[in-house]
Amino acid sequence: MKIFKIVCSxxxxxxxxxxxxxxxxxxxxxxxxxxxxxxxxxxxKEEVAKPIKKIIKKLGPKKDDEIxxxxxxxxxxxxxxxxxxxxxxxxxYEYDSCFSKIKPILSNADVTLGNLxxxxxxxxxxxxxxxxxxxxYASAIKNAGVDVVTTSNNHSCDKRxxxxxxxxxxxxxxxxxxxxxxxxxxxxxxxxxxxxxxxxFKIAVISYTYGTNSIKPTPPxxxxxxxxxxxxxxxxxxxxxxxxxxxxxxxxxxxxxxNLPNKEQKDMFSYFKSLGVNIVIGAxxxxxxxxxxxxxxxxSPKEDFVVYSLGNFVSHQRTFPRDGGAVLKLSxxxxxxxxxxxxxxxxxxTWVYEPVVNGKKEYYVLPADxxxxxPESFTKKKDYDKMMxxxxxxxxxxxxxxVNVGEYK
Numbered sequence: 223m224k225i226f227k228i229v230c231s232x233x234x235x236x237x238x239x240x241x242x243x244x245x246x247x248x249x250x251x252x253x254x255x256x257x258x259x260x261x262x263x264x265x266x267k268e269e270v271a272k273p274i275k276k277i278i279k280k281l282g283p284k285k286d287d288e289i290x291x292x293x294x295x296x297x298x299x300x301x302x303x304x305x306x307x308x309x310x311x312x313x314x315y316e317y318d319s320c321f322s323k324i325k326p327i328l329s330n331a332d333v334t335l336g337n338l339x340x341x342x343x344x345x346x347x348x349x350x351x352x353x354x355x356x357x358x359y360a361s362a363i364k365n366a367g368v369d370v371v372t373t374s375n376n377h378s379c380d381k382r383x384x385x386x387x388x389x390x391x392x393x394x395x396x397x398x399x400x401x402x403x404x405x406x407x408x409x410x411x412x413x414x415x416x417x418x419x420x421x422x423f424k425i426a427v428i429s430y431t432y433g434t435n436s437i438k439p440t441p442p443x444x445x446x447x448x449x450x451x452x453x454x455x456x457x458x459x460x461x462x463x464x465x466x467x468x469x470x471x472x473x474x475x476x477x478x479x480x481n482l483p484n485k486e487q488k489d490m491f492s493y494f495k496s497l498g499v500n501i502v503i504g505a506x507x508x509x510x511x512x513x514x515x516x517x518x519x520x521x522s523p524k525e526d527f528v529v530y531s532l533g534n535f536v537s538h539q540r541t542f543p544r545d546g547g548a549v550l551k552l553s554x555x556x557x558x559x560x561x562x563x564x565x566x567x568x569x570x571x572t573w574v575y576e577p578v579v580n581g582k583k584e585y586y587v588l589p590a591d592x593x594x595x596x597p598e599s600f601t602k603k604k605d606y607d608k609m610m611x612x613x614x615x616x617x618x619x620x621x622x623x624x625v626n627v628g629e630y631k
Contacts, residue, residue: 286422287556288565292328293472293503294336294368295532295547299359301349302538306583307356315347317362320536324587327570329367331551333418335427335472336363336535337505338371338400341378341385342392349538351435352380357392364398370416372429374402374446375474375506383440402429402472406442415460415469423556426466428456428499431474432506448475450493457497468554468562469499474506476531479544481619483511483530491528500526501552501564507531508544510616512623515567527552527564536574536587546573546590546612548620551630568630571616573609577601590616591629 307315321328328334338360340353348354363371373389381388386403393400401416415426430446430453439445446452460469471494476487487504494502504511511530518525533547553566571590576583577600590613593599600606617629 289333289418289421289423289425289554290331291425291470291552291554292331292334293529293532293550293552294328294334295505295535295549296337296339296508296537297359297363297371297535298537298539299340299349299353299355300538302583303536303585304347304349304355306585307359315356315358317359318365320585321362321366321587323593324572324589325366327549327589331367332420333370334368335370335372335503336368337375337472337474338363338373338389339375339377339505341381341389343388344381344385353377354381354385357396360392360396360398364396368398370399370401370418370427372402372427372472372474372505373400374429374431376431376433376435378403378431378445379434379437379439379443382437383443386439386443386445401427402431402446403439404444407444410444414456415464415466417464417466423468423554423562424464424466425554426460426464426469427472428460428469429472429474432476448473448490453493454497457499461498467556467560468501470501470503471499472503472505475504476507476511478507479509480507481509481511481543482623487530495526500524502528503532503550504528504530505532508534508537508539510543510546510548510619512620512625513550513567513569513627514624515564515626517564517626525564527567534574535572536585538576540576542608543612543615545608546571546616548572548616550627567627569620569627570630571613573612575600575605575609577605 304315307317309316340355340359342355342360343357344354347356371393379386387405390400390403390405399416401413404410415428418425418427428446430448432448434445446456457469460466473490475490477484491502509531510533513529514527516526529550532550534544535547537544539545548569548571550567550569552564555563555565557563573588573590575586575588588609590609594610594613597603597606
């Protein structure tokens with residue numbers, strides 16, 4: 223009888239322990255399900271996160287008191303470029319190959335900026351005189367290493383309200399920084415400049431144009447014009463709202479196809495300087511114009527820098543010397559008093575190559591100095607000769623008129 227009671231007690235103990243183990247396992251499974259559910263929710267949040275205007279380009283370790291900026295001229299979008307980008311097999315517009323040769327240059331800076339001289343996404347796509355390019359053009363520009371584009375130029379209103387607003391929305395969707403045009407005054411008040419915050423620098427980029435080909439922006443859209451009162455008001459507001467270390471103006475000015483700046487450009491540069499903006503980058507003439515860096519001295523401690531025109535970066539303008547341009551690399555430093563100084567400034571020449579491959583035209587932006595050593599890369603000798611003609615012209619012009627800005631290779 224005693225043995226029977228002992229056996230029964232052991233069976234009861236085993237059953238109780240088994241039940242406890244099953245309960246614990248069930249709890250663990252429940253906890254595991256909860257963990258999986260949290261993970262899924264977090265992923266969904268990431269997918270719908272709003273774009274943040276932050277520069278995320280990584281170039282490896284760098285001092286917090288130095289930043290490199292690369293400036294590009296005009297991104298044009300002629301009809302020949304649109305046709306060349308169209309892939310009949312995929313039925314898509316593909317632009318990435320256009321920038322494949324120059325991508326290492328564009329990616330080799332903390333921040334790369336250019337002038338987007340087209341509207342985006344308004345069909346039917348069109349070239350001159352009223353530009354509209356596929357959204358994939360902007361995607362390729364970003365993939366090539368460009369972080370920020372200015373949108374105030376004489377083609378800002380080519381497609382009226384739809385063009386202004388769709389361009390902004392497409393750039394936002396691709397997380398490409400932009401400034402110069404605004405959907406309304408509320409948006410301009412929120413973001414009067416594009417602010418670069420990197421390497422312990424806060425740089426505000428502002429952008430203006432001389433005009434919009436007699437097509438006024440449709441209210442409530444805003445295009446920044448080169449109006450002195452507007453510029454003064456904007457700069458005062460940027461200084462009070464953003465409190466940047468440096469303001470850089472990227473402007474659309476000058477006369478087309480002229481190798482030297484006119485009086486209006488020089489006067490406007492002087493006006494920017496009077497407002498404390500001592501770095502101005504120019505576009506619009508579609509040809510190169512001089513670059514000048516006035517270094518500080520004991521007698522004159524003020525420093526300033528101007529590029530009157532970087533020329534075309536990519537276009538279908540084949541008339542010499544519109545077939546090329548330059549990119550400018552500017553290195554800035556910050557001293558112990560938090561004042562900004564220019565450490566280095568130099569340029570690299572670029573040229574647009576238009577070969578016909580298997581009956582189809584293609585476009586490539588070439589680093590000119592590199593391809594000057596590669597004549598075998600050209601399908602026709604005359605194309606190489608055209609590039610060398612542009613290189614000779616550019617080096618002669620800039621060699622004569624540039625001040626403290628040389629060519630980097």
